[in-house]
Amino acid sequence: MSLLELDNLSVTYRIASGEVPAVRGVSLSLDAGEALGVVGESGSGKSTLAMALLRLLPKDARVEGRVLLDGEDILAMSWGRLRAVRWAEASIVFQGAQHGLNPVHRIGAQIAEPLLVHGLAKPDQARRRVAELLEQVGLPAWRARSYPHELSGGQRQRVMIAMALACSPRLIIADEPTTALDLMVQAQVLQLIRDLVAEHGISLLMISHDLSVLAELCDRLAVMYAGRVVEEGPAAEVFHQAQHPYARALAGAFPTVGDPVSRLAPRGLGGDPPDPMQLPTGCPFHPRCPVALDECATLDIGLRPAGERRTAACVHAGLHPGLDSGLKEDVR
Numbered sequence: 376m377s378l379l380e381l382d383n384l385s386v387t388y389r390i391a392s393g394e395v396p397a398v399r400g401v402s403l404s405l406d407a408g409e410a411l412g413v414v415g416e417s418g419s420g421k422s423t424l425a426m427a428l429l430r431l432l433p434k435d436a437r438v439e440g441r442v443l444l445d446g447e448d449i450l451a452m453s454w455g456r457l458r459a460v461r462w463a464e465a466s467i468v469f470q471g472a473q474h475g476l477n478p479v480h481r482i483g484a485q486i487a488e489p490l491l492v493h494g495l496a497k498p499d500q501a502r503r504r505v506a507e508l509l510e511q512v513g514l515p516a517w518r519a520r521s522y523p524h525e526l527s528g529g530q531r532q533r534v535m536i537a538m539a540l541a542c543s544p545r546l547i548i549a550d551e552p553t554t555a556l557d558l559m560v561q562a563q564v565l566q567l568i569r570d571l572v573a574e575h576g577i578s579l580l581m582i583s584h585d586l587s588v589l590a591e592l593c594d595r596l597a598v599m600y601a602g603r604v605v606e607e608g609p610a611a612e613v614f615h616q617a618q619h620p621y622a623r624a625l626a627g628a629f630p631t632v633g634d635p636v637s638r639l640a641p642r643g644l645g646g647d648p649p650d651p652m653q654l655p656t657g658c659p660f661h662p663r664c665p666v667a668l669d670e671c672a673t674l675d676i677g678l679r680p681a682g683e684r685r686t687a688a689c690v691h692a693g694l695h696p697g698l699d700s701g702l703k704e705d706v707r
């Protein structure tokens with residue numbers, strides 16, 4: 376059985392002018408010890424998805440579907456049970472560590488907090504565990520006495536990772552964990568997360584707008600467009616032989632790692648992602664698609680098998696052996 380299973384997950388924000396369908400019927404699964412990357416342009420619904428998994432969304436978000444962690448539906452559990460699950464079974468590392476750390480408390484106290492709250496350690500055991508965790512994320516134990524402002528951005532992000540690891544969860548969700556950091560530090564922190572989850576057999580759901588980074592770190596990839604998964608499969612295959620033209624364009628989107636340019640439209644793709652309140656008819660990607668057929672304007676094909684453990688939501692997927700080379704010319 377999968378450790379994490381998203382079953383037809385949808386999230387709709389209610390705003391003054393109507394409803395924003397931010398995530399639309401996403402089904403994904405993640406095995407124990409596996410790393411799944413979720414990639415897409417800004418606004419594709421990645422963060423909403425991540426927050427929905429641990430019920431961290433604001434009240435104006437309506438969440439439908441199921442989020443099964445080891446068979447137990449997170450969306451249906453009591454608040455008491457949810458509090459027990461957060462940190463201890465599943466934890467999240469957010470974009471930009473400044474949101475996750477309290478400026479007035481020392482680092483050590485903050486890392487120890489989930490351990491103490493969940494009754495997993497007594498204060499002296501927690502102190503030892505904090506030292507061990509700091510070492511695991513590449514910081515000296517004396518940093519426990521520092522305040523967040525005394526650390527660099529990369530060091531703060533390492534502290535967030537230590538917090539996420541503290542209770543030895545089975546799942547870590549990392550939402551653009553390195554966005555605010557410079558390139559060198561980004562690569563180090565991402566690799567650190569990957570190494571630590573692999574070493575401890577933790578499952579990882581990592582979110583990024585950068586497909587090439589995820590392809591390096593993850594076993595499987597899911598590509599999101601307009602709130603939906605449009606392609607999913609083994610990381611190397613999705614990166615090198617994407618079947619969906621949007622995934623193909625993302626794979627060619629350089630420069631990569633966190634450069635602001637890569638937050639813009641992927642290279643070769645004209646236009647903007649659709650406004651979720653005014654989605655195009657048919658395939659939501661068809662107005663930007665270089666290989667769209669007439670039928671794509673009316674036919675919303677949805678995900679279909681596109682190989683071994685692969686799916687793609689494109690009329691071309693799995694049909695044309697020449698798709699790979701054809702798209703390369705068209706999209707890149």
Ligand SMILES: Nc1ncnc2c1ncn2[C@@H]1O[C@H](COP(=O)(O)OP(=O)(O)OP(=O)(O)O)[C@@H](O)[C@H]1O
Nearest residue numbers: 388390395397416417418419420421422423424651
């Ligand atoms: N609190 C909110 N209220 C209304 N709409 C929201 C809210 N949060 C997000 N949205 C909308 O939901 C859609 C998905 O946003 P989300 O932040 O999940 O995308 P994302 O792929 O994570 O983008 P980014 O990479 O920029 O973080 C967007 O259209 C966004 O404007």
